[in-house]
Amino acid sequence: MANLTRKRIRLGNRDLPFQLVLIAFGIVTFFPLVLVVITSLKSNTQFYHNFWLPELPFQFGNYSSAFRIIWRYIVNSVIYSGSTICLIAAIASVAGYVFARFRFPFKTVLFLGFITLIMVPGVLTLAPRFVLVRDLGMVNTPFALISVWVSGGLVLSTWLMRSYFESLPQELFDAAYVDGAAEWQVFVYVSVPLARPMIATVAMTTLIATWNDLIWPLVTITDKDKMPLALGVMQFSSDFETDWGTLFAGYVISSVPLLCVFAVAMRQFISGLTSGSIKA
């Protein structure tokens, strides 16, 4: 018993210098966030009077007035990002499956048509793509965002799905064929359920990319009611420029959706991002 305690103390001491550095780093990391939350509970008078510390009474009214504006942007973003994620998951699974499981003429050319696009930066295509979308009459509609987000996301997602389906053992498919399953049944009932982790990865990377995209909505959406969250928050910040409490309450509210995803799917969040990028 005594032996065990001594060992534990020694281990703790070995960790101590690293822990101290990490704690200092952690405090610096969270400090701006804490200050934003503190300020979101102040009126302007309280803010100018005392910059650093929380002051009573807390102004919860800031939150209701910010929410009245922000909620629409959050709903919009959930719709836009949600439909993009569903479309990419569906299309990339099918395309990845076709590329992984079949041989057919021009397969290599078609696949190269997908992956070479990884090299093409979004900034190169920004202006001509805007002209295209404008000429198609999609400006100020959700289609401007969703179509471009889906096609942009397909590049990497198809590649990820293909490598995943390729890694599934051939025996699995043979067994399904022997049992008399048609190709679509093999896809829907065998392959897709097995690919769930990779689909989650694709969903997560797509969510982060679309949720944070600012420039494309900025050039295609001018109608305030249709703005996604990133653009809406920018609009909100210029409308409430000097009303610090409401401004920061809005900032806190707009961080909540991803916070919820993070809380529910923390592991997936982290592993999805890592595996998605490492394979790239």
Added chain:
Amino acid sequence: MGGKAMLRRLATSPSGQVVKKQSHSPLHHRMWRAKWLYLALLIPVAMLLLFEWLPAFSALYNSLYIWNGGKVHFYVGLEHYERMLSDRTFRVAITNLVGFVFFRVIMQTALPFFAAEMIVNLRSQRWSYWWKIIFVFPMVVPQILNYLIWRFVYNRQVGLLNEGLKLIGLEEYAHAWLGDPNTVMWALAFVRFPWLPTLQFLIILGGLQTIPQEVHESAAIDGAGFWRRLFYIDIPMTRRQITLAMILTMLFMTQRFDLFLVMTDGGPGYSSMVPALQLYQSAFHFLEFGYASAIGVVLFVAMLALTIINLRVSAGATNQ
């Protein structure tokens, strides 16, 4: 029914028999047999052609034209590229970008490496898990808020930085950080500063975690301390992850200009201009879509070249 059987025959099989038989039949037969596969690929291929390939080629093509995005459209050859050489704004933009990317690449690699090194050194597995969560946490904050929060940090009247200086009695250094051409690029370089770049952090952490425990143990037996281990084991063994993190930072920073757009819009004057922002302004403020496309082409070529060089250098270093 017949279609399904045909598909089955196209499915890859380890025997290789099917493949041989296929290569004897004429091309159009093989294509007809794969008709369902082409149909399945129709939507993604059409979308990529329309929204990716067409704009990419349009950018290459229109970089040779004067174009307002509409009817005004005439050929000028390489004039846009020549103009770039003498464009003072573009020169400032390139200088800014090179310095900015150089600084960010070092910071966004060293900082996460440092944190990851601390975390993998912990014996307590539970703590290292929690620290990972803590340092990944700021990514729930939407990207735009990073910029807006740091705009507040640098605010002249009520900014966090100036208030902090006041608090420790250094009020005379208080500054309009984003309004002074001498400090603006430094201020921008430190946006999101103590927060780790999530991707780069997770990549480097993943690399450090794969170093086998025995390597560290035998190094400890040989008397290697923390620093020796860092320079002779940890950094060389995570070279691939470090390279990837650097390339990612470089690519992000070269093409993402939302930071500059939100924080300063290139100002004051042109002192915080970068090429991607100039591209955006040329197209959407001045309707010079041709010039914007030419800037895009130059950026594309530069990014491609840098990625290849970076990969070559790191591959060469690993081979030694």
